[in-house]
Amino acid sequence: xxxxxxxxxxxxxxxxxxxxxxxxxxxxxxxxxxxxxxxxxxxxxxxxxxxxxxxxxxxxxxxxxxxxxxxxxxxxxxxxxxxxxxxxxxxxxxxxxxxxxxxxxxxxxxxxxxxxxxxxxxxxxxxxxxxxxxxxxxxxxxxxxxxxxxxxxxx
Numbered sequence: 696x697x698x699x700x701x702x703x704x705x706x707x708x709x710x711x712x713x714x715x716x717x718x719x720x721x722x723x724x725x726x727x728x729x730x731x732x733x734x735x736x737x738x739x740x741x742x743x744x745x746x747x748x749x750x751x752x753x754x755x756x757x758x759x760x761x762x763x764x765x766x767x768x769x770x771x772x773x774x775x776x777x778x779x780x781x782x783x784x785x786x787x788x789x790x791x792x793x794x795x796x797x798x799x800x801x802x803x804x805x806x807x808x809x810x811x812x813x814x815x816x817x818x819x820x821x822x823x824x825x826x827x828x829x830x831x832x833x834x835x836x837x838x839x840x841x842x843x844x845x846x847x848x849x850x
Contacts, residue, residue, distance in 0.1 A: 759844050
C-alpha cells in the first residue's frame with residue numbers, strides 16, 4: 696500500500712497544487728437513519744435507506760465506516776453487516792449481538808480505492824450463519840445507523 700505523504704513545510708516555501716492534492720479531502724459521503732427498523736431478519740437484506748453516493752477520484756484511498764444497533768431474538772446470536780458496492784461485499788462485519796431483546800452496537804470499516812466517477816455504497820444485514828433466531832436492525836435518536844465515506848488521500 697503506497698502512501699503519498701505530504702511535505703514538512705517551512706517559512707517561505709511555495710505551496711504547490713500537488714501538495715494540496717496530497718491532503719485528505721475529508722468526508723465525501725454520509726447517510727444516517729434514526730428510523731430504520733427491520734425486524735425478523737434471517738437471510739441478507741438491504742437495509743432501507745442505508746446507501747450513499749459520492750463521486751470517487753481514481754487512485755485515492757477511501758475509508759468507509761458503518762455503525763448500527765442490532766437486537767437478537769436468541770442470546771449470543773451473531774449479526775452480520777455487509778458494506779457493499781452493488782452485489783460485491785467490500786467488508787463483512789460480525790458481532791455477537793448479546794442478550795436476547797437487549798442488543799449490541801456494531802461498528803466496522805474498510806479502506807478501498809475506486810475507479811473515477813459516481814460510486815454507490817450500501818449496507819445490508821443478516822443473521823450470521825450458524826446462529827439461531829432472528830435479528831432486528833434498529834435505529835433511534837440516540838443510536839442512528841450510519842454509513843460514512845472519507846477521502847484519506849492519494850493511493
